[in-house]
Amino acid sequence: MQEMDVEDQFRKMVDLGIGLITYSSEKIAEAARQWAEEKRMTPQQTKEFVQELVERGEKERAEFQNSIQESVQRTLTRLGIREDQEALRAEIRQLRAMIERLDARVAELESRLGNSGEPQA
DSSP: OHHHHHHHHHHHHHHHHHHHHHHHHHHHHHHHHHHHHHTTOOHHHHHHHHHHHHHHHHHHHHHHHHHHHHHHHHHHHHTTOOOOHHHHHHHHHHHHHHHHHHHHHHHHHHHHHTOOSOOOO
């Protein structure tokens, strides 16, 4: 249960970071518009300037998000929490198959012994 708490905390931290970056992008765009008005840029120049800043912000957001995800993955690995859900599902299938084989072997051994699993008195 503690593993899920740690994972949830990391996810919340990532969400917070992304939210702050998104908020910052909006503020940057607004500041760029104001700066463009003060510098008397044409509407086309303003649009290009704002677009460039927003694209740069998006690129930095993506890089930040990747960095956080890598950090979270390393931490989860150190804690022994695996993120690869398909690998976990495959492992569970293998364990179920092993249990079925063991159940079959136990049933076979019980039948050889003439014991149906009931304790003999």
